[in-house]
Amino acid sequence: MSKKTSKLDRRSLITGAAMASLAAAAGSTASSEAVAQTTAAAGGSTPASGNGIQVSNRGQYAKVPLKQDFVNVAAIQSQLYSIDVRDRATTLKRNLNRILRLIDLAQNSPEEWGGERRWGSKVDLISMHEFPIQGFQPWTRKELNQVAFELPGPESEAIGERAKRYGCYISWGCYAKEKDWPDHVINMSVLTGPDGKIVSKQWKARNILGLFGDGALIGTTIYDVLDRYVEMYGWDAVLPVARTDIGNISITAVGSEPTLYTCLGLKGAEILVLSVTGGSNSESAIATARANRLYTVGVGNAVSPNNIGFPESSGTRDEGTVIVDPRGTVLAKTENHHEDIITARIPIADFRKTRRVQELPVAILLPVLQQYQPLFQPNAFLEKLPQTYQEAGEIVRKRMGMK
Numbered sequence: 001m002s003k004k005t006s007k008l009d010r011r012s013l014i015t016g017a018a019m020a021s022l023a024a025a026a027g028s029t030a031s032s033e034a035v036a037q038t039t040a041a042a043g044g045s046t047p048a049s050g051n052g053i054q055v056s057n058r059g060q061y062a063k064v065p066l067k068q069d070f071v072n073v074a075a076i077q078s079q080l081y082s083i084d085v086r087d088r089a090t091t092l093k094r095n096l097n098r099i100l101r102l103i104d105l106a107q108n109s110p111e112e113w114g115g116e117r118r119w120g121s122k123v124d125l126i127s128m129h130e131f132p133i134q135g136f137q138p139w140t141r142k143e144l145n146q147v148a149f150e151l152p153g154p155e156s157e158a159i160g161e162r163a164k165r166y167g168c169y170i171s172w173g174c175y176a177k178e179k180d181w182p183d184h185v186i187n188m189s190v191l192t193g194p195d196g197k198i199v200s201k202q203w204k205a206r207n208i209l210g211l212f213g214d215g216a217l218i219g220t221t222i223y224d225v226l227d228r229y230v231e232m233y234g235w236d237a238v239l240p241v242a243r244t245d246i247g248n249i250s251i252t253a254v255g256s257e258p259t260l261y262t263c264l265g266l267k268g269a270e271i272l273v274l275s276v277t278g279g280s281n282s283e284s285a286i287a288t289a290r291a292n293r294l295y296t297v298g299v300g301n302a303v304s305p306n307n308i309g310f311p312e313s314s315g316t317r318d319e320g321t322v323i324v325d326p327r328g329t330v331l332a333k334t335e336n337h338h339e340d341i342i343t344a345r346i347p348i349a350d351f352r353k354t355r356r357v358q359e360l361p362v363a364i365l366l367p368v369l370q371q372y373q374p375l376f377q378p379n380a381f382l383e384k385l386p387q388t389y390q391e392a393g394e395i396v397r398k399r400m401g402m403k
Contacts, residue, residue, distance in 0.1 A: 051235045054267060056357045061268030067245040069349035073271070074106040074123040075299040075332075077321040077340045080277065082135025082308050085143045095133045096158055102128075103162045103170065106341050123168055123343060124246050127297045130173035130189075130253040130277035137308060141218055141387045144185045148175040151190065152198060160196035167194045169244065171251050171273050175219060176201070180232065183385060187219035189251035189275060191242050200242035203229070204253045205260055209376060209396055215389030216396045224381035241267050247348045251275055258288065265292035265358055270351065273297045282322045282333070290328030292358050295346050298322045302339040326351070375400040 054062045081098065084091045104110050108120035130136075133155060134147050149155050155174070163170045169191060176188040187204035206223035209216065222229050222238055230238065241264065242249045250269040254260055255276040261284075264272060272294055274281045278301065285298025299321045320334035323344040331344035376399050386392035396402075 053236045054241070056266050056268060059357055061248075061357065062241075062243055063248055063268060063270075063352070064243050064245055066247065066349055066352070068124070069347065071124045071246045071271075071346045071348045072121055072343060073125045073127065073295075073297060073323055073346055074341055074343045075127045075297050075321050075323060076102050076106055076129075076132070077300060077302045077334050077337075077342070078102055078128060078132050079302045079306065079339050080131065080135045081306055082137045083147050084308065085139070085146050088146060092133070092155075095135065096155055099128070099132050099172075100158060100162055102339075102341070103159075103166075106343075107166045107168070109166070120343070122166065125169045125171070125249070125271070127251075127273045127275070127299050128170070128172040129281075129299050129301050130187075130275045131175070132172055134175055135308075136277055138215065138389050141183065141185070141385070144175060144218065145177070145183070148177045148185045151176050151178075151188065151201060156190065156192065156198060157196075159190075159192050160198070163192045163194055164196035169193055169199070169246060169249070171249070171275070173251070173253055173275050173277075181220065181225075184220040184225070184381070185218070187217075187221055187253060189253055189273075191244075191249060191251060193244070199244060200240060200249075200251075202240045202242070202251050203237075205239065205257070206254060208255055209400075212389065212393070214393045216386075216392035218386050218389060218392045220381055223378045226378035228379075228382060239263050239267055241269050243268070247271050247346075247352075249273065253277070255281075255284065258284075258291070261288045262292055262358065262360070265294050266360065268357075269294060270348065270355070271295045271297065271346070273299065275299055277301050282320055285322050285324050286328050286330065289324040289326055293326045293356060295326060295351070296322075296324045298324070302337055326355070 078099065081091070081095045083095060101110070103126060104115070106126050107117065107123055109115050109117045139147060159170055159172060171189065171191050173189050176186045178184065178186055189202040189204070190198060191200040191202070193199040204219070204221045206221045207217040207219070239260070240250065247270040248268045249271045250264045251273040252260065252264065253275050261272060272288065274285050274288070274296060281298030281300045285296040289296040320337050321340070321342055322333040323331045323342060325331055332342040334340045334342055376396065380395055380399060384395060386395055
């Protein structure tokens with residue numbers, strides 16, 4: 001068998017498994033009835049097929065018992081301070097200390113008050129944007145590997161100390177290294193739990209195309225290495241949901257991708273954090289909450305006068321940062337694009353009792369989705385790992401048949 005044929009077979013097997021799952025979901029069989037009954041008895045859901053994807057089945061989805069009826073959520077709209085690779089240690093320490101202080105402020109317990117909460121309430125979930133500690137620069141791959149974090153590592157442990165101190169969850173994003181992916185730098189969303197440990201590492205699903213002139217992003221996403229990712233972690237990890245005792249939480253740094261948000265809702269996400277740095281998270285959060293009947297946190301960056309190489313207003317779009325309920329009603333929002341923290345209370349227990357997962361007419365949509373083929377196919381970084389934004393742009397243009 002030729003190398004090319006083996007590759008095609010691999011691709012066919014992987015995509016075939018996913019489509020078989022979708023097809024099973026579209027039908028009405030005795031086995032799916034049994035799954036629904038078992039699910040109802042367990043208070044959650046079981047995978048729809050043998051590939052292990054946990055997805056809503058007849059309105060039921062996987063979850064764990066809640067430890068409380070309400071969840072206080074805070075979103076930190078912080079400035080971008082990029083690490084300077086010429087002085088990594090100093091600028092990283094500065095950035096990390098800034099974020100730790102903002103976490104203290106979100107918990108109403110600044111150092112100046114002796115670390116005591118003299119104002120407001122305890123927050124159960126603190127959400128930050130895509131790059132709160134490292135910032136964003138058009139780094140080369142060599143530079144990006146210098147900036148990237150080990151998980152766990154000193155930075156995640158510092159975040160974990162604050163999470164444990166306050167007994168809360170903290171969602172945050174970073175560029176990360178993974179030992180099984182040498183030279184790759186993963187665009188990662190992290191959920192840290194109240195025990196101080198990492199609860200969930202959620203890879204970015206894909207990078208947006210066409211927004212960077214002749215360049216493209218070089219941080220690795222699932223779509224860039226899809227076949228190997230699925231072989232290592234399974235299909236359920238492609239669109240991850242952290243099933244915690246304050247609700248099912250998904251974090252995505254993918255912008256302008258409503259179908260992806262819908263699929264996270266179908267998998268049982270109850271709180272969806274949209275964390276794109278430089279993205280229109282407010283508008284997306286409102287539309288996504290209403291369409292998918294879930295809570296959203298759209299958290300972006302503040303005006304950043306000290307970010308190397310960029311105008312201070314870069315990435316400050318629409319209405320800033322918001323927390324939105326399943327009707328699309330804004331519960332809290334920033335009034336400007338300066339550094340700010342907003343909070344809202346989510347009645348998660350009542351929501352879980354009354355939630356109706358979005359009804360998707362899969363039988364109508366599936367034939368279209370099965371036949372559609374995008375110009376930009378997956379696995380680009382399995383073939384070549386770009387060293388610069390310009391090389392990544394060349395890969396995009398070549399794979400899309402552009403000159």
